[in-house]
Amino acid sequence: MTHSDQQSILNLALATGELLLTSGAETYRVEETIDRMCQSRGVAGESFVTPSVILVTGIIDGSPITHMKRVHPQQIDLHKIDEANNFARSFTASDMPITTAWEELNRVANSLQYPLPISLLGGGLAVGGFAVLFGAPAGQFPLAFLIGVLLQLFMVTIMPLRLNFFLRNIVASFVVTILIHLLDRLFALAINAMIIGSIMPLVPGVAITNSVRDTLTGDFLSGLTRASEAVFIALGIAFGVGVGLVLMTGVLPV
Amino acid sequence: MMMTWFYGFISTVGLSILFNIRRKHIVLAAIGGGSAGLIQQQLLLSTDNILLAAFVAAFVISIYSEIMAGIQKAPSTTYVIPGVLPLVPGAGMYYTMLYLAERNLSQAAAYGYQTVFAALAIACGVIIAPSIRRLVRQLRSY
Structure with missing residues (x-):
């Protein structure tokens, strides 16, 4: 896997984690999701999550790269947590290509609220x-x-x-x-x-x-x-x- | 009794909409909310113990949520959060303020104490079911 592939997996995991966290998911769920998504594509990663910040480190080509994302809580949205959770599960259980995964994640992020x-x-x-x-x-x-x-x-x-x-x-x-x-x-x-x-x-x-x-x-x-x-x-x-x-x-x- | 359950059910449906829970989960979440309200009320009537009532109701609802989450393949928060809300001591909070506004400090203190401890009792009730689930998962992996 190339350098940029590993990078984009890290980014994808981070974005999924952010979506979960802003919708009001528990900390362990966010950490577990990020870790599993990285591991499923062979990127050794670790994450640390609090309600206001996500830290993800992935070992890319032998050297650690860390992303830090400041998160601002938004409305509780249990539907998004459910969907993002399902998305992460299907991502780790299959070899979904990264581009499809991004499309899927965007669909979840833009899923509608009740009118x-x-x-x-x-x-x-x-x-x-x-x-x-x-x-x-x-x-x-x-x-x-x-x-x-x-x-x-x-x-x-x-x-x-x-x-x-x-x-x-x-x-x-x-x-x-x-x-x-x-x-x-x-x-x-x-x-x-x-x-x-x-x-x-x-x-x-x-x-x-x-x-x-x-x-x-x-x-x-x-x-x-x-x-x-x-x-x-x-x-x-x-x-x-x-x-x-x-x-x-x-x-x-x- | 049926009415208590019914109004608990209705208000949990309302909350579920506010939390953007989808239709297929709403009814199950609301059954939990209604039952939690009913259990708490009945225990309160029979034992006159606010802490026990809040604890047991929160415990039952968290077990129910874990089971439903397993069946429906959804995160248990989908059921716990709307289910527990009818138990939260909003009334205690209100009466604390009311008595403060009326300068009745001893009543305010009594209600304030009840409110804080009812919230803690709910917290303790909610903690047990996920702990049991973890334990079961670990025992299975042996």
């Missing part, structure tokens, strides 16, 4: 379901559904602003608290259940789960990173809700 109306429906169902689950009367499901749709619409609208995750959670939970208190003056809602239902889609369940799974596989650095992410998401939501409550109920905290 806006469906994602609004998703937001509505999530908030509606959780609101009732947390004690709102079933008759208020439609209103909670509407709030969920509005919240999701709001999240999509502020996406181009590229707010960091902390600010985004503060703003979203603040807005939703205010909105529910205002709606309450018209419809007499089960306020607490409604607000809890609305913050459930924001809550850091993914960060907690991934943090634990990373720690379990010995990736302590990633585990800690994600644990601190979870803490700060929770703080952001609590802060947003807190400020909203103080404004709407007119009491100042201690």
